[in-house]
Amino acid sequence: MELKDLYEKFRDPKTIKALAKEIEKEASKLNRDINIMEVCGGHTHTIMKYGLLQLLPKNINFIHGPGCPVCIMPKERIDHAYILSLKENVILCTLGDMIKVPGSYGSLQNARSRGADVRFVYSPLDVLKIAKENPNKKVIFFAIGFETTTPMTAALLQNVINLNLKNVLFHINHVTVPEVMRELIDSRDEHIDSYNNQIDAFLGPSHVSVIAGSKIYEEFPQKYSRPVVVAGFEPVDVMEGVLMIVRQFLKEEIKVEIQYKRSVTRDGNKRAWEMIERYFKKRDLFKWRGLGNIPKSAWQLKDEFERFDTEKIYELPKEEIEDHKLCICGDILRGMAKPTECQVFGSACTPSKPLGSCMVSSEGACAAYYKYGNLI
Amino acid sequence: MQKVITLSMGNGGLENRELLKKFVFRHLGNSFLKDAEDGTVLGEIENLVFTTDSFTINPIFFKGGDIGKLSVAGACNDLAMMGSEPKFLSLSFIIEEGFSLRDFERILRSMKKELSVNGAVVVTGDTKVVPKGACDKIYINVSAIGNRLANFSQKNIKEGDKVLLSGDIARHGATIFASREGIELENEIESDCRSLWPIVKALIDEKIFVKALRDATRGGVAAVLNEWAKDENLCFEIEEAKVNISLEVKGICEILGFEPFVLANEGTFVCVVDRKDEKRTLEILKSFNENASIIGEVTKEYMGRVILKTEWKTRRFLDMPSGEILPRIC
Amino acid sequence: MCLSIPSKVVSIDKDKCTAVVDTLGVKREVGIDFIADEVKVGDFVLIHIGYAMNIIDEEYAKESIELYKEIIEKMEREERLSGGGSENGT
Numbered sequence: 001m002e003l004k005d006l007y008e009k010f011r012d013p014k015t016i017k018a019l020a021k022e023i024e025k026e027a028s029k030l031n032r033d034i035n036i037m038e039v040c041g042g043h044t045h046t047i048m049k050y051g052l053l054q055l056l057p058k059n060i061n062f063i064h065g066p067g068c069p070v071c072i073m074p075k076e077r078i079d080h081a082y083i084l085s086l087k088e089n090v091i092l093c094t095l096g097d098m099i100k101v102p103g104s105y106g107s108l109q110n111a112r113s114r115g116a117d118v119r120f121v122y123s124p125l126d127v128l129k130i131a132k133e134n135p136n137k138k139v140i141f142f143a144i145g146f147e148t149t150t151p152m153t154a155a156l157l158q159n160v161i162n163l164n165l166k167n168v169l170f171h172i173n174h175v176t177v178p179e180v181m182r183e184l185i186d187s188r189d190e191h192i193d194s195y196n197n198q199i200d201a202f203l204g205p206s207h208v209s210v211i212a213g214s215k216i217y218e219e220f221p222q223k224y225s226r227p228v229v230v231a232g233f234e235p236v237d238v239m240e241g242v243l244m245i246v247r248q249f250l251k252e253e254i255k256v257e258i259q260y261k262r263s264v265t266r267d268g269n270k271r272a273w274e275m276i277e278r279y280f281k282k283r284d285l286f287k288w289r290g291l292g293n294i295p296k297s298a299w300q301l302k303d304e305f306e307r308f309d310t311e312k313i314y315e316l317p318k319e320e321i322e323d324h325k326l327c328i329c330g331d332i333l334r335g336m337a338k339p340t341e342c343q344v345f346g347s348a349c350t351p352s353k354p355l356g357s358c359m360v361s362s363e364g365a366c367a368a369y370y371k372y373g374n375l376i
Numbered sequence: 377m378q379k380v381i382t383l384s385m386g387n388g389g390l391e392n393r394e395l396l397k398k399f400v401f402r403h404l405g406n407s408f409l410k411d412a413e414d415g416t417v418l419g420e421i422e423n424l425v426f427t428t429d430s431f432t433i434n435p436i437f438f439k440g441g442d443i444g445k446l447s448v449a450g451a452c453n454d455l456a457m458m459g460s461e462p463k464f465l466s467l468s469f470i471i472e473e474g475f476s477l478r479d480f481e482r483i484l485r486s487m488k489k490e491l492s493v494n495g496a497v498v499v500t501g502d503t504k505v506v507p508k509g510a511c512d513k514i515y516i517n518v519s520a521i522g523n524r525l526a527n528f529s530q531k532n533i534k535e536g537d538k539v540l541l542s543g544d545i546a547r548h549g550a551t552i553f554a555s556r557e558g559i560e561l562e563n564e565i566e567s568d569c570r571s572l573w574p575i576v577k578a579l580i581d582e583k584i585f586v587k588a589l590r591d592a593t594r595g596g597v598a599a600v601l602n603e604w605a606k607d608e609n610l611c612f613e614i615e616e617a618k619v620n621i622s623l624e625v626k627g628i629c630e631i632l633g634f635e636p637f638v639l640a641n642e643g644t645f646v647c648v649v650d651r652k653d654e655k656r657t658l659e660i661l662k663s664f665n666e667n668a669s670i671i672g673e674v675t676k677e678y679m680g681r682v683i684l685k686t687e688w689k690t691r692r693f694l695d696m697p698s699g700e701i702l703p704r705i706c
Numbered sequence: 707m708c709l710s711i712p713s714k715v716v717s718i719d720k721d722k723c724t725a726v727v728d729t730l731g732v733k734r735e736v737g738i739d740f741i742a743d744e745v746k747v748g749d750f751v752l753i754h755i756g757y758a759m760n761i762i763d764e765e766y767a768k769e770s771i772e773l774y775k776e777i778i779e780k781m782e783r784e785e786r787l788s789g790g791g792s793e794n795g796t
C-alpha cells in the first residue's frame with residue numbers, strides 16, 4: 001500500500017457514489033428520519049466541502065455539533081488572551097483560527113495591531129524555539145483543543161521542565177468531548193423545542209478517538225440509547241459511518257461502532273492519555289459558549305505545576321460575559337437551529353465581522369454554511 | 377567599496393553615484409537611463425497603459441525566484457493581462473542599512489534577466505536607504521508603461537465563455553508559507569514566478585478571441601473569479617477536478633489546512649475566451665506549461681457567485697477569501 | 707478538532723525523540739513521544755500539530771479498501787442489470 005492510497009481511496013468519487021446508493025437503499029426501509037449529530041468541526045468541514053448532504057436521502061439530517069474549540073471559547077477567556085498579549089515583554093502563541101476570534105476588546109489580531117507580539121504556531125514545539133530565542137520575554141502558550149491536542153500541550157510542558165526553561169507559561173483551555181455530548185442529550189430531553197429536532201445518533205470524532213479510544217462513548221448507547229459510530233475525516237469515511245448508523249437503526253441494535261478502524265481502537269493511545277493525566281486535572285466546571293457551565297468538561301494544570309499557570313500568576317477578570325442579543329450560536333451549537341435561521345446570519349454577522357464564534361472559525365457551522373452553503 | 381549598503385549610499389552624493397554606476401547601471405543600463413536627467417523623455421506611445429506595484433515579500437530569496445524577478449514579472453504581468461506589451465519601467469528601491477551588496481547584485485541580475493524576457497527596459501528610478509529596522513531588508517516599487525495591442529477587459533466576459541488556467545495553481549503561496557520561519561519543511565516545491573507576456577503575445581498573434589485575463593496573485597484563483605463574478609454579475613462554474621494542483625502543493629495544503637484556491641500565484645493566470653477558441657487556446661497555453669487546463673465556463677446559474685463542482689456531482693460555492701490566511705487546526 | 711495527516715516515516719532519531727516523515731512529497735520533522743517504542747521506518751502515522759499520534763493499521767486500511775471495491779462492483783452490477791447506468795461514473 002502506498003501513502004497516497006490513504007488519501008485517494010478514501011476520497012474516491014466512485015466509492016462515494018456507491019455508498020450514497022447503499023445509504024439510499026437502506027434508508028428507504030426506515031419509516032423515520034434520523035438526525036445525526038456530527039460532533040467534530042472537522043466532520044462539518046468535510047460534509048460541507050464535499051457537499052455530502054446533496055448525496056443523502058431526505059430522511060437523513062445532520063445536526064452540527066459543538067466540536068470546534070475556538071467556537072466554544074467564552075468571550076471572557078478570549079479577553080484573557082488579549083490582556084496577556086498586551087503585557088510588557090510577552091509573546092503570546094496560539095494555534096491558527098484563535099487569532100481571529102473577537103473578544104470584548106477585539107481579537108488577538110487587533111491586539112497585534114496595537115503592538116502586542118502575537119504569533120500563531122503550527123505546533124506547540126514552535127513555542128520552545130521562540131522561548132529559546134527570546135530569553136528575556138515571557139512566552140505564553142494559549143492552549144486550545146479537544147483530546148486530540150491536549151497531549152501535545154502536555155508534551156510541551158514536559159519539554160519545558162526537562163529543558164529548565166524559565167520563560168514559558170500556559171493558559172489552558174483544553175476541553176473534552178463526552179461531557180459535552182452528555183450535556184446536549186441530557187438538556188435536550190428536557191426541552192420541548194419548537195423545531196422538534198432531536199439527536200438520534202452521533203458521528204464520533206475521528207482523532208479525539210485515536211487518543212481517547214472509542215470506549216469514551218459507551219455510555220451513549222447504554223444510558224441514552226444513541227448509537228455512536230466513530231468515523232474518519234475523509235468523505236468515504238463519513239459516508240460509510242452514516243451507512244453504519246442507518247444499519248444500526250434497521251437492525252434495532254444500538255452500540256458504539258468504529259468505522260475508522262485503521263486508526264481508532266477501543267483503548268486509544270495509552271501513552272498520550274498518561275501524559276495528559278500526568279500534568280492536568282479536570283476542572284469542576286467550565287463554561288462553553290452558548291451551552292453554559294458543563295461539569296468536568298475541561299482540564300487545568302495540576303497544583304504542582306501552578307508556577308506555569310497564567311490563571312494563577314496573573315490577575316485575570318473572572319466575570320462572565322453575555323453574548324450579543326441577536327446571536328443564537330447557543331441554539332446552533334445545540335443543534336436546535338440552523339445558521340440560516342439566525343436573524344443576523346450573512347448580514348450583520350459574516351466571516352469578516354463575526355458576532356459569534358460559529359462564524360469566526362472555519363469549523364463553525366455558520367462559517368461553513370456561509371462559505372459552502374445555499375447549494376445544500 | 378563596502379560589502380553592505382550604508383546610509384550614505386542613499387544620500388544622492390558620491391557614494392550614491394558609485395552605487396548606481398557599479399551596480400544599478402552596470403546591470404540595467406540602457407540608452408534611456410544614460411540620457412536621463414531628473415526625468416526621462418519617452419516620446420509617443422500609442423495606446424498607453426500604466427500600472428504600478430510594490431514588493432515587500434519575505435523571504436526575499438525563495439525557490440523559483442527572488443524579489444527582483446518578482447517585481448519585474450509582477451509589474452509586466454499586470455500589463456500583459458491587459459493585452460499590453462511591457463516597454464518602460466520605473467524602479468524605486470527602499471533599502472535597509474546594512475543590506476548585503478552581494479544580495480543587491482543578485483537581485484539586480486534577476487531583474488535584468490526578467491526584463492529581457494519581457495523586452496522591457498528600466499528608464500528611471502530612485503534609491504533610498506533607511507536606518508536599520510526602518511524597513512525589512514528591501515522594498516521595491518515598479519511602475520510600468522505598456523503599449524496596448526489587444527482590448528482585454530472583464531467587461532467582455534459573456535455567458536457561454538470558457539475558463540482556462542495557464543498552469544497548476546498555488547505554487548507561489550505554498551512555497552512562501554513553506555519557507556517562512558516557523559515552518560520547517562524539506563520539499564521540492566518551487567514558486568511559479570514567471571513573466572507572462574510571451575504567452576499573452578502568442579494568444580494575440582494567433583488571434584484567439586480572448587475576453588479577459590488576470591494573474592491569480594493575492595487571493596489566488598478564488599479572488600479573481602469572485603471579483604469577475606461580482607463586478608460583471610455572472611456565474612463561474614468550475615470543475616474542481618480540472619484544476620491542476622501539484623502533489624507537493626497538495627501536501628503543504630493538507631498539512632497546513634489551506635485551500636489551494638486562495639493561495640497566491642505569480643506566474644499563472646485565469647483566461648476567459650470565446651467558446652469557439654477553447655481548444656486552440658488550450659494548445660497554446662499547454663505549449664508553455666503542460667499543466668494548463670480548461671476548468672469551466674461562464675453561466676447565469678447563480679449571479680455574482682463562483683460554483684465548484686466536485687467529481688461526484690455535488691456543488692459548493694467558492695468564496696472570496698477574506699482576512700489573514702490562517703492554517704486550520706481542525 | 708483534529709486536522710491530522712497520514713504520513714510515512716522516513717527516518718527516526720531516538721535521542722531527539724523525533725522522526726522525519728513524508729507527506730505527499732513534503733518532508734518534515736515531527737515528535738514521536740506518543741509512539742516511540744513501536745514506530746518503525748516505513749510505518750504510516752497520523753500527524754497532528756507537529757506530533758505523530760498513532761501508527762495507522764495497514765491491514766484494516768486494506769480491508770476497508772477491499773470492501774469499497776466490492777461495494778462499487780455491486781453497484782455497477784446492479785446498474786447493468788437495471789439497463790445501464792444513469793450517468794457516466796467519471
